[in-house]
Amino acid sequence: MIRKLMASAAIAAVAVLGAxxxxxxxxxxxxxxxxxxxxxxxxxxxxxxxTIMSVGPSTTTKPEGxxxxxxxxxxxxxxxAYSRTGIIEVDAEDSTNDAIAALSGFSASxxxxxxxxxxxxxxxxxxxxxxxxxxxxxQPSTNLFAGQGFIADTSGAQDTDLTPKAFTFITLGEGGAGxxxxxxxxxxxxxxxxxxxxxxxxxxxxxGGEGDVLxxxxxxxxxxxxxxxxxxxxxxxxxxxxxxxMDLAESNRNLKFAIIGADEGWRVADRLAELDxxxxxxxxxxxxxxxxxxxxxxxNAARLDDAGVQVAIVNLDDSTHLARLxxxxxxxxxxxxxxxxxxMKALTVTPASIYGLSGYGILAPGAHADVVAWDGDPLExxxxxxxxxIDGEPQEMTSRQTELxxxxxxLDKTDRPYAYVKP
Numbered sequence: 001m002i003r004k005l006m007a008s009a010a011i012a013a014v015a016v017l018g019a020x021x022x023x024x025x026x027x028x029x030x031x032x033x034x035x036x037x038x039x040x041x042x043x044x045x046x047x048x049x050x051t052i053m054s055v056g057p058s059t060t061t062k063p064e065g066x067x068x069x070x071x072x073x074x075x076x077x078x079x080x081a082y083s084r085t086g087i088i089e090v091d092a093e094d095s096t097n098d099a100i101a102a103l104s105g106f107s108a109s110x111x112x113x114x115x116x117x118x119x120x121x122x123x124x125x126x127x128x129x130x131x132x133x134x135x136x137x138x139q140p141s142t143n144l145f146a147g148q149g150f151i152a153d154t155s156g157a158q159d160t161d162l163t164p165k166a167f168t169f170i171t172l173g174e175g176g177a178g179x180x181x182x183x184x185x186x187x188x189x190x191x192x193x194x195x196x197x198x199x200x201x202x203x204x205x206x207x208g209g210e211g212d213v214l215x216x217x218x219x220x221x222x223x224x225x226x227x228x229x230x231x232x233x234x235x236x237x238x239x240x241x242x243x244x245x246m247d248l249a250e251s252n253r254n255l256k257f258a259i260i261g262a263d264e265g266w267r268v269a270d271r272l273a274e275l276d277x278x279x280x281x282x283x284x285x286x287x288x289x290x291x292x293x294x295x296x297x298x299x300n301a302a303r304l305d306d307a308g309v310q311v312a313i314v315n316l317d318d319s320t321h322l323a324r325l326x327x328x329x330x331x332x333x334x335x336x337x338x339x340x341x342x343x344m345k346a347l348t349v350t351p352a353s354i355y356g357l358s359g360y361g362i363l364a365p366g367a368h369a370d371v372v373a374w375d376g377d378p379l380e381x382x383x384x385x386x387x388x389x390i391d392g393e394p395q396e397m398t399s400r401q402t403e404l405x406x407x408x409x410x411l412d413k414t415d416r417p418y419a420y421v422k423p
Contacts, residue, residue, distance in 0.1 A: 023048045023066040024394070026373055026387070028074030031055065034349045034362040038341075045074055047369040050392035055363050071386045075344065075378055076361050077132025077370030079351035080323040081280045081312035082260055085126050085134045086116045086152060088320045100139040101147075108194070108214060109221035110147030112138040113164040118156050122321045124399035127154040129324025130378065130385050132370040135355055137233065137260075137319075140171045143179050143213075144190055148221060149233065151355055153370075155390045166355055167231035168222060173241040173261075174292050188244070194218075198226035228254035231355065233280075235260045237292035239267040249275055258354050261316070262304070263296040269307035278310035278354050282317065283333035301346070302337035312354060313346040331379035343379060 024047040031043030033055060044060040046053040054060055062068070089096035098115025116136065117123075126134065133153055140146035151163040171179060172187055180187035190213055197204060197211030201219040204211055211219050224230035236245050236259055246268070249257050259265075262279040265272060272279060286298040297303075304311050313333060315325045330343040338346075345361075352361030359367045369392035376383035388395045 022392070023063045024389070024392070025062045025066045025068045026074050026371055026389070027058070027068065027070045028373065029072050031074045031363065032076075032341075032344060032378075033364060034076050034345060035364050037364070043074065045363055045371055047371060047389060047392045050369055052363060052365060052367045052369050052371070054365055069373055069387050071373035072376050073374040073378055073383075074363070075130070075372050075374065076348045076363050076367075077372050077388070077390065078130045078326065078347045079133040079135070079355075079357070079361055080126070080131050080314055080319070080326060081135050081351035081354060082314040082316065082319055083126075083134040083136055083323045084139070084320045085122045085136060085154070085323050086118065086120045087112055087136055087138070089117070089120050089122070091320070100141045102141040104142070106147075106215070106218060107140070107143050108145035108147060108168060108198075108218040110138060111150075111164055111221075112136055112147055113150040113152075113162055116150070116152060116160070116162065118152075118158060118160045121400045122323075123154050123156050124396075125321060125401060126323050127156070127388055127390075127395055128385060128397060128399050128402070130327065130372040130374070130388065131324055132372070132388065132390050133351075133357070133360060134323060135166065135351065137169050140169070140175070140179055144170050144172065144176050144187060145194065145214075145218065145222065146171065151357065153390050155393070155395060161391065165221075165224075165230070167233045167258075168225040169233045169235075171235045172245065173236045173238060174290055175235060184241075184244075191248075194222060195226045198222035225255070228252075228256060231256045231258060233258050233260055237261040237263045237290070239264040239295065241292065242268050242272070246271055246275055246277065249277060263293040263300065265309070266297065266300045266303035266307075267295060269304050269309055272304070273308035276310075278312065278350065279304060280312040280314055280351075280354070282315060283313050283329045283336070283338075284315075284317065298332060298336045301333040301343075302339075305338055305342050305346075310350050310353065311342070311346050312350045313343065327378055327383075328381050331381065334379060340379065 026045045031040040042058040087098045137149045138146040146169040148165040149167045151166045153161045176187035177184045180190045193212040197214040197219045201223045205216045225232045258278045260280045283301045285296050288294045313330045334343045348361035371389040373387040
């Protein structure tokens with residue numbers, strides 16, 4: 001406990017100096033790089049002006065006057081490949097839920113970044129779990145097309161580094177069938193017609209013309225994806241639905257796909273690898289929760305990985321407040337056969353690759369300085385973060401949860417009244 005408190009005090013001191021001190025040295029008994037350099041024993045990461053200057057052994061030159069942080073492990077910042085962090089505060093409170101627009105006349109053109117709230121308490125919670133970037137996904141409501149997702153950092157700053165319209169999100173399978181009229185044929189008819197509308201934009205809409213499925217605004221928004229210039233993220237779970245998506249990919253080689261869910265992905269893993277379609281999975285999914293998940297297994301991630309599929313791991317059960325549990329889920333994937341290094345890549349390198357985030361998810365000279373210091377193996381459930389850097393800046397290691405803990409940790413009398421006192 002004393003060591004923890006001393007570490008917290010040291011990090012707080014660094015955060016205060018962050019505005020003036022631009023060079024930091026992060027030492028780790030193990031430094032996992034996410035590159036061919038592998039894991040460096042007794043390694044050093046040097047950060048300056050938002051960039052990683054060097055990564056190497058303990059003999060690496062340390063700039064004079066740099067702030068030094070020591071930890072058990074050092075890794076790149078984690079990237080949640082699927083999240084609703086920052087667009088939902090309370091699911092049941094409409095005023096804080098910007099993930100879904102059930103009464104809107106728009107679909108593909110809905111830009112989720114317009115609803116991002118960096119003050120959302122879940123942002124701080126994610127950051128304290130080592131998550132430095134999140135891919136934020138809107139929720140479909142009126143048809144297959146949920147809208148435009150975005151990438152954001154978890155600094156909580158009002159000038160958050162944010163990439164809008166990073167991908168378009170489409171729901172197929174059981175969910176898509178329900179949204180499109182009640183069947184998978186209806187969903188696929190809607191999808192093909194929408195792609196035709198988008199590819200024909202703006203010609204089809206000149207002089208007041210209409211599309212078969214999409215309004216002018218929605219067709220304009222979907223056009224980059226339909227023409228291969230934007231990633232298409234598709235929710236599909238069963239082997240049958242996954243094969244249907246792969247049929248679409250084979251007949252549209254210019255399009256960029258990634259699949260979310262893929263609970264039965266292991267059954268079609270070889271074909272996914274052949275088509276180079278990455279998947280984003282929840283390694284905990286092992287129950288036949290629906291007819292699309294009858295063959296779900298906790299070995300799904302390992303089997304996909306063994307087949308050569310790019311695998312990212314997320315928490316699909318609660319992607320808003322508990323996105324940080326992706327480390328625990330990745331640890332369980334390791335327990336069920338996945339290689340440890342590949343599980344770490346599923347939290348860093350692979351999400352960066354899926355979303356085209358060059359220089360993120362790795363520790364290497366010239367890379368963006370999203371760096372996390374840990375007090376143990378990051379895939380162990382009892383491990384915590386000692387320090388988090390985003391773009392080279394040390395972050396506050398507090399959240400509403402930690403503030404409540406600190407306030408009520410001791411029941412001794414304090415100068416501040418308790419929020420609730422029974423008369």
